[in-house]
Amino acid sequence: MKKILFVASEAVPFIKTGGLADVAGTLPKYFNKKEYDVRVILPKYLAIPEKYRNEMKYKTHFYMDLAWRQQYVGVLEMVYNGVTFYFIDNEFYFTGAKPYGEIYQDIEKFSFFSKAVLSALPLIDFRPDIIHCHDWQTGLVPVYIKDTFMENPFYHGIKTIMTIHNLKFQGIWDMKTVKDITGLNAYYFAPDKLEAYGDANYLKGGIVYSDMITTVSKTYAEEIKTAFYGEGLDGLIRAREGSLVGIVNGIDYEEFNPETDPYIYKNYNARNFRKEKIKNKRALQKELGLDVNDKKFMIGIVSRLTDQKGLDLVDYVIEELCAEDTQLVVLGTGEEKYENLFRHYDWKYSNRVSANIYYSNERSHQIYAACDAFLMPSLFEPCGLSQLMSLRYGTVPIVRETGGLKDTVVPYNEYEGTGTGFSFRNYNAHEMLNAVRYAKHIFFERKREWNKLIDRGMAADFSWNHSAGKYEELYDRLLS
Structure with a gap:
């Protein structure tokens, strides 16, 4: 049984701002359950509807160092549509009416989230073979695995995949602040690693350090190698093109079905x-x-x-x-x-x-x-x-x-x-x-x-x- 952990900042039905949530929340239930155990971990936002929050079960909690601070990390669990979802709880970071706020807050919030996900793994009794990261919010996961967690044998051999849902959003902030927030060694803030155009770039870190990179269509995978679509990272994408794969997204054919859709005025199918x-x-x-x-x-x-x-x-x-x-x-x-x-x-x-x-x-x-x-x-x-x-x-x-x-x-x-x-x-x-x-x-x-x-x-x-x-x-x- 191959164990896969999706790490994402949003997933349906819990929280959604874009297509990323559809992928993270819906795709896992379509894998062959006999061969793949796919689970999902995301932040426990206050904005998640109460009916779901009430169903989450407490799993464990601990305190974690984030650079010079100590932060509480709670882990909750819930099974939805046959898929296990974990939620990282911290009221300092995940309150508010929306999952994302000001970028400077998000930079710290998702540094905390990325490190908390890795720190929680030994305690939830799930050691993934592959950690599948989605978008810049999880870009530090592949970096932390190669750095802070490298000495712990538990993490040896875990592979990482970085999926780019939209290259326009990269998680960029000034280097000094990011060094201070992440607690990463100065070694990582070089042009061939996290640094880009004088700033620190979370998505770039994920692209540099993950084992494979995917994006959400074949044509987009080709387009982002060019300056027009590459959002300043086209050189890096070309350098890693041997590890880049484009896989087109799908939609949930149960939810989007004109024959049974409860929202439409008159149901119909391909025959009538x-x-x-x-x-x-x-x-x-x-x-x-x-x-x-x-x-x-x-x-x-x-x-x-x-x-x-x-x-x-x-x-x-x-x-x-x-x-x-x-x-x-x-x-x-x-x-x-x-x-x-x-x-x-x-x-x-x-x-x-x-x-x-x-x-x-x-x-x-x-x-x-x-x-x-x-x-x-x-x-x-x-x-x-x-x-x-x-x-x-x-x-x-x-x-x-x-x-x-x-x-x-x-x-x-x-x-x-x-x-x-x-x-x-x-x-x-x-x-x-x-x-x-x-x-x-x-x-x-x-x-x-x-x-x-x-x-x-x-x-x-x-x-x-x-x-x-x-x-x-x-x-x-x-x-x-």
């Missing part, structure tokens, strides 16, 4: 969507105050409203996008300029644009089920999950060819009758607009072809089973 899916469109049109009309081309956007998501392209051609035969439904929050952009067009064209400037899981499911197409023109997208959800619901994705979008959406080819969506290559507003217009043309003029696109999209398998198989191969390779 031609008759039943449209009922979701009519119901959403009615609820949002849009024209109830089957002949409108309904485009959905469910997203953080930020530059990364390509919304400046939308801004540039929004008048053309909101043509009379089109409806646009937006859900999400983010930068004020984009929130106001969509509010303005909701006011200007209230019968064809609906701006929902908040986040609601229920509303997102309704949009995946109701829309004809789903727009994701991202500047960069390590993996992206929304396009996988839209494929699952028979809503045709229109995406830019970057990162995971390029790996998961096959562009429509009308001559070969292949593809699951529409794509454009260059980061250009009119190229995006052309892709939307081409999609509209197929939708209005070639309905049978459109329905075949949906058939192929709904038949594609982006469940976690697929990803879990790839990770199992990686673990086997690392342990052989």
Whole structure:
């Protein structure tokens, strides 16, 4: 039995700010239980819903040195969906309404967390063969293992994997403070280790010291070797490319299932969507105050409203996008300029644009089920999950060819009758607009072809089973 420990700063259903939580919370239950014992450890935030906190059982506690301070470390445990989760408890670090706060506080908080995870291992009776770290918050785990814990035979032979979910976030702070917080030897603060451009960089430490590096799609693994996507670390990524693997994320096919989804107006499946899916469109049109009309081309956007998501392209051609035969439904929050952009067009064209400037899981499911197409023109997208959800619901994705979008959406080819969506290559507003217009043309003029696109999209398998198989191969390779 191979023992794997996921170390992450968030995991569903306990706490979530992004796709990382889906991976850390959902992926473990898809491994082959006969061969892999996969467990997860994360902070016990005060923000975790009380119903889960009440189910956690006390396991142990101890005091740990963090540089010159002594800190309390409590360990709690809970089994959820057949997976064991551990929680590191410390009220000084993990109070507050959100998992992350000011970066200078997070730098200390996740240094504490990384060291506490390793310190707790001998006491929880679980010695992993592999510690699988996720994002910069756990970047110090591979560093500490090679440093502070090296003398203890318990840790000998434990392998580490670093998964980069988004290279933009690296955990950077000034060197003097990080030396003081982490208690690491000055040896580690050199340009070939933790130092980057004069500061200390947690993610860089994780990339340098882990045995393998993964990221969340094959294309993103290639892109981050270049200066444009490399966020200042492309040289290091190229130096370690022999240890770099891209594995695309999945989605939970039980939760995202149009046949059983409790949130949508009318359930349907791959056999009957031609008759039943449209009922979701009519119901959403009615609820949002849009024209109830089957002949409108309904485009959905469910997203953080930020530059990364390509919304400046939308801004540039929004008048053309909101043509009379089109409806646009937006859900999400983010930068004020984009929130106001969509509010303005909701006011200007209230019968064809609906701006929902908040986040609601229920509303997102309704949009995946109701829309004809789903727009994701991202500047960069390590993996992206929304396009996988839209494929699952028979809503045709229109995406830019970057990162995971390029790996998961096959562009429509009308001559070969292949593809699951529409794509454009260059980061250009009119190229995006052309892709939307081409999609509209197929939708209005070639309905049978459109329905075949949906058939192929709904038949594609982006469940976690697929990803879990790839990770199992990686673990086997690392342990052989």
